[in-house]
Amino acid sequence: xxxxxxxxxxxxxxxxxxxxxxxxxxxxxxxxxxxxxxxxxxxxxxxxxxxxxxxxxxxxxxxxxxxxxxxxxxxxxxxxxxxxxxxxxxxxxxxxxxxxxxxxxxxxxxxxxxxxxxxxxxxxxxxxxxxxxxx
Numbered sequence: 001x002x003x004x005x006x007x008x009x010x011x012x013x014x015x016x017x018x019x020x021x022x023x024x025x026x027x028x029x030x031x032x033x034x035x036x037x038x039x040x041x042x043x044x045x046x047x048x049x050x051x052x053x054x055x056x057x058x059x060x061x062x063x064x065x066x067x068x069x070x071x072x073x074x075x076x077x078x079x080x081x082x083x084x085x086x087x088x089x090x091x092x093x094x095x096x097x098x099x100x101x102x103x104x105x106x107x108x109x110x111x112x113x114x115x116x117x118x119x120x121x122x123x124x125x126x127x128x129x130x131x132x133x134x135x
Contacts, residue, residue, distance in 0.1 A: 005127040012123030016116045023112050026090040033078050040071070 044067050047053075053060035081087060093108035093115070101110050 002131075005131045008123055008127040008130070012120050012127075015119060015123070019116060019119075020112065022086060023090060023093065023108065026086050027107070029081075030087070030090065033081065037071070037074065037078075040067075040074075 047063075048060065051060055053064070057064070082091075090108065093111040096111040097104065097106050097108050104110050
């Protein structure tokens with residue numbers, strides 16, 4: 001029975017570590033996805049200025065069409081990415097923080113900490129219940 005209790009505790013710690021890792025990774029991905037479009041539009045605008053596309057747009061039609069196609073594909077990719085459970089969970093935790101603890105300005109980390117604490121307590125309770133000896 002001692003092995004099973006240790007296994008439950010190890011699973012709890014592993015679950016919390018994976019949850020924190022996924023939260024951090026999703027935050028980075030979300031930040032990158034929100035930065036790509038403005039940078040691409042700025043680069044395209046700069047390219048248009050350098051190639052005099054604003055004066056004579058005929059030579060730039062192909063690249064402009066390619067850029068618009070890429071932009072629409074990127075928007076579709078971003079929308080599909082934000083529909084995944086990982087992103088929905090990330091947004092949910094951020095919204096919880098904004099709703100209940102706006103003064104902390106933690107971006108979901110407070111809600112994640114509370115959730116991880118509850119998971120640890122739940123697993124430790126299960127381990128404790130399996131460890132009691134019956135008389």
